[in-house]
Amino acid sequence: MLEAGIHLKAVSELLGHADIRITADVYGHVSTDIARSAMESLGGRIPQGGPTAEVEASDPPNA
Numbered sequence: 001m002l003e004a005g006i007h008l009k010a011v012s013e014l015l016g017h018a019d020i021r022i023t024a025d026v027y028g029h030v031s032t033d034i035a036r037s038a039m040e041s042l043g044g045r046i047p048q049g050g051p052t053a054e055v056e057a058s059d060p061p062n063a
Contacts, residue, residue, distance in 0.1 A: 002028065
């Protein structure tokens with residue numbers, strides 16, 4: 001269901017789980033297709049070297 005784009009909370013309720021964490025732990029693994037889709041959605045929004053690379057590059061050197 002998650003790979004079909006159904007929200008985690010909806011899946012949790014449909015399966016009758018008492019806590020959304022149960023659903024996430026059991027069914028929330030990231031498949032190759034989900035990972036690929038996430039990366040395509042992000043496009044070039046994350047700086048090369050990770051999310052802190054931009055901050056580190058703009059920080060003045062310690063004197």
